[in-house]
Amino acid sequence: MSKTPHLADPDKNPSFTKAIFSGEIREDLVFPFPVPSEADREAAAAILDSFRGWAKETVDPRQHDHDGKFTDATRAGMAELGLMGLNIPEEYGGFGASAMVFNRVFGEVGATDPALAVYFGAHQSIGCKGITLFGTEEQKQKYLPKCASGELIAAFCLTEPGSGSDAQAMRSTAVLNAEGTHYTLNGTKIWISNAGYAGLLTVFAKVPVEVDGKPKQRVTAFIVDAHAKGVSMGQPEQKMGIKASDTRTFTFEDVQVPVDDRLGDVGGGFKIALEILNSGRLGLAAGSSRGTRVMMRHALEYAKQREQFGRPIGTFEMIQRKFAVTAAECYAADAGWIVTSAMVDRGGVDFSLETACCKIFASELANRTAHEALQIAGGIGYSKEYPYEQFVRDARINMIFEGTNEILRALIALSALQEPGERLKQIGKAFKDPLRSLGAIGGYIAGRAKRQLVKPDFTRVHPLLKDEGEELAEVIHSLALGVESLLMSEGKAIIEKQFHQERLANAAIDIYLSICTLSRATAALEAAGGDETKAAPDVDCARLFVGAATRRARRAVRALSRNQDERQKAVASRALESLDLCPEVPIG
Ligand SMILES: Cc1cc2nc3c(=O)[nH]c(=O)nc-3n(C[C@H](O)[C@H](O)[C@H](O)COP(=O)(O)OP(=O)(O)OC[C@H]3O[C@@H](n4cnc5c(N)ncnc54)[C@H](O)[C@@H]3O)c2cc1C
Numbered sequence: 402m403s404k405t406p407h408l409a410d411p412d413k414n415p416s417f418t419k420a421i422f423s424g425e426i427r428e429d430l431v432f433p434f435p436v437p438s439e440a441d442r443e444a445a446a447a448i449l450d451s452f453r454g455w456a457k458e459t460v461d462p463r464q465h466d467h468d469g470k471f472t473d474a475t476r477a478g479m480a481e482l483g484l485m486g487l488n489i490p491e492e493y494g495g496f497g498a499s500a501m502v503f504n505r506v507f508g509e510v511g512a513t514d515p516a517l518a519v520y521f522g523a524h525q526s527i528g529c530k531g532i533t534l535f536g537t538e539e540q541k542q543k544y545l546p547k548c549a550s551g552e553l554i555a556a557f558c559l560t561e562p563g564s565g566s567d568a569q570a571m572r573s574t575a576v577l578n579a580e581g582t583h584y585t586l587n588g589t590k591i592w593i594s595n596a597g598y599a600g601l602l603t604v605f606a607k608v609p610v611e612v613d614g615k616p617k618q619r620v621t622a623f624i625v626d627a628h629a630k631g632v633s634m635g636q637p638e639q640k641m642g643i644k645a646s647d648t649r650t651f652t653f654e655d656v657q658v659p660v661d662d663r664l665g666d667v668g669g670g671f672k673i674a675l676e677i678l679n680s681g682r683l684g685l686a687a688g689s690s691r692g693t694r695v696m697m698r699h700a701l702e703y704a705k706q707r708e709q710f711g712r713p714i715g716t717f718e719m720i721q722r723k724f725a726v727t728a729a730e731c732y733a734a735d736a737g738w739i740v741t742s743a744m745v746d747r748g749g750v751d752f753s754l755e756t757a758c759c760k761i762f763a764s765e766l767a768n769r770t771a772h773e774a775l776q777i778a779g780g781i782g783y784s785k786e787y788p789y790e791q792f793v794r795d796a797r798i799n800m801i802f803e804g805t806n807e808i809l810r811a812l813i814a815l816s817a818l819q820e821p822g823e824r825l826k827q828i829g830k831a832f833k834d835p836l837r838s839l840g841a842i843g844g845y846i847a848g849r850a851k852r853q854l855v856k857p858d859f860t861r862v863h864p865l866l867k868d869e870g871e872e873l874a875e876v877i878h879s880l881a882l883g884v885e886s887l888l889m890s891e892g893k894a895i896i897e898k899q900f901h902q903e904r905l906a907n908a909a910i911d912i913y914l915s916i917c918t919l920s921r922a923t924a925a926l927e928a929a930g931g932d933e934t935k936a937a938p939d940v941d942c943a944r945l946f947v948g949a950a951t952r953r954a955r956r957a958v959r960a961l962s963r964n965q966d967e968r969q970k971a972v973a974s975r976a977l978e979s980l981d982l983c984p985e986v987p988i989g
Contacts, residue, residue: 415820417916418754418909422817423824424857424881426874430750431916432861434736434924435743437501445502449509451482462514465645466791469637471520476598479521480551484510488525489533493545500680500745504687504738511688512695515795518688519646523594524548526681527803528555531603531622535665535673540624544601556599556627558590558651559674566808568620568674573606575623575658584608584623584663586631586656592802596634597647599627603677604653605670619668623658631656642794679753682803683741686759689767689799690734696767696792697727700774707779714777723773725945727766732942733950734763736917754816757809758913761906764799764806771796810906811899817909818884818895825888859916863923865933865940869947873915876954880908883961900966908957911950918943918950 417430437445459474479485488503489495498506507526511518529548532540547553564570573588586606593599602625607618625632635650665673701724704715714720737759744752775782775789782789800806856878862870884905891898922936922943929935976982 416751434920469644485551486549489549494549500742507684508687508691512691516643516645527557553600554598555601556595558604575606584658586653596649620670622664622670624662682756682760686763687738689763693770696774700777729942729945733914733918733946736921740917758910767796814902814905863926904957908954911954915950
């Protein structure tokens with residue numbers, strides 16, 4: 402299995418988000434705000450220029466939505482522009498774009514046509530990404546050049562009828578034959594993006610193995626020819642949005658997969674799936690953020706020309722609030738994907754929680770924005786003649802695929818709790834045998850006292866944003882203390898406490914996006930020589946966002962100890978039991 406610099410190494414380089422759960426701020430990971438290299442800037446400018454020129458002539462998202470498929474010219478153009486190989490390494494015929502360039506382009510494709518971004522992303526963010534990350538040299542040579550040219554379109558096959566979020570529960574199997582030459586693949590995969598266009602599939606299935614004389618099943622990844630004997634496809638799903646993205650079921654009946662097409666080791670499949678999705682999610686974040694900007698451009702134009710009560714509706718403060726809040730959030734979402742792309746490009750940094758934070762935040766932002774833009778357009782927003790209703794339908798998917806936002810929140814909370822949980826477990830053990838464990842107890846008490854007394858500090862936030870930095874540091878401090886008391890009171894039971902997990906994740910998301918925002922605004926202030934007026938467009942967005950985000954995070958942390966969880970549980974259980982939401986109205 403080949404190693405690439407994109408792979409994270411949590412042991413050597415713990416993540417920003419994990420560190421804040423212990424009250425530490427890893428400023429080195431988020432400051433200075435990344436400056437794209439000259440090569441990246443030139444590459445992005447050239448690619449975006451040719452993409453925009455081509456898309457203006459060729460890509461009609463409303464036509465794609467209406468037809469439920471891309472025109473041949475759209476697909477051919479994507480290949481001719483070299484976009485299908487954008488993040489495939491150069492030595493295999495691709496462009497070898499950095500994460501920074503790839504995500505910037507992803508954003509542009511997504512903002513032009515979200516369905517096209519799914520085509521582009523399902524192919525290389527997830528479809529053939531496993532080969533790039535984990536393929537053998539032979540597999541890379543054999544498949545990647547064709548993927549890069551667009552001759553071979555790839556798809557990622559993980560989800561099954563009985564296993565969506567719980568991917569480990571998959572039932573597809575791959576059994577090695579007696580000669581050791583082929584695996585026999587059986588199973589069904591559903592919701593596969595690019596299915597109708599695909600020639601190459603990355604498929605996950607369980608391989609039976611024997612461990613200590615006992616039969617076990619190990620999730621393993623395979624490269625499968627979509628046209629091989631035994632592979633069949635369902636009809637395209639009739640979806641709410643991203644209609645041109647071809648989504649179908651694949652059925653595998655005794656498909657013979659050569660052993661050479663096993664991707665990685667037997668049992669390595671789940672890790673491969675997670676690694677692929679960890680970086681793939683960042684594209685969704687960049688796409689959602691860019692989409693937010695474009696949706697609001699339509700609404701801004703409308704608000705400027707539509708008059709009611711004798712003046713443009715954009716002069717009313719209720720409409721202005723929508724623009725201001727969305728602007729600040731879009732500024733933060735952009736800061737998030739840019740800082741995180743730089744982490745990916747740096748290599749060796751654990752960015753799994755940060756990409757999840759960016760995906761959750763930006764996908765929910767785009768979803769809210771689609772509704773707000775439609776609201777600003779009033780009645781015409783609801784009409785099929787205008788783009789707003791398609792915005793709502795297209796934006797919705799990002800909160801569901803590549804890990805639902807609920808699953809990603811659980812991932813953030815539980816992964817970030819591991820380190821403090823481990824520390825407390827060790828100390829619990831140490832107290833059982835205190836004489837032998839004085840060193841550990843002493844170390845813990847010193848660390849505990851430090852966490853209790855010493856508020857972490859930002860040293861690299863611009864002095865003009867000092868108040869925001871201090872408020873954020875205060876929240877990080879209370880988060881770490883909250884985490885510790887939670888772990889002490891809940892212990893292992895925290896695994897079931899999703900009210901708390903959601904709060905922890907929400908606080909982490911707001912904190913991470915806030916620090917990315919402060920990093921970005923700090924860079925803007927430095928570029929403006931500390932002149933706040935010159936940097937006002939950045940500083941205003943940063944102050945609005947960080948102010949609101951720290952208030953939300955503070956509330957989330959406070960609710961770890963003061964909440965109505967028992968009552969929420971009772972109300973939800975009653976509703977689930979009776980299949981009726983709340984007491985019936987007293988009439989009718
Ligand atoms: C248009 C589209 C394209 C897709 N493309 C692909 C693709 O290319 N390849 C692929 O493999 N898959 C793809 N998917 C599948 C997608 O990744 C799954 O739909 C998603 O992972 C959720 O799985 P599910 O639909 O089975 O929902 P479920 O897992 O059944 O979840 C239903 C709801 O329950 C929540 N939930 C589940 N478990 C928990 C829990 N433990 N705690 C709290 N809440 C929970 C979920 O968040 C969700 O809200 C696609 C789906 C769609 C709709």
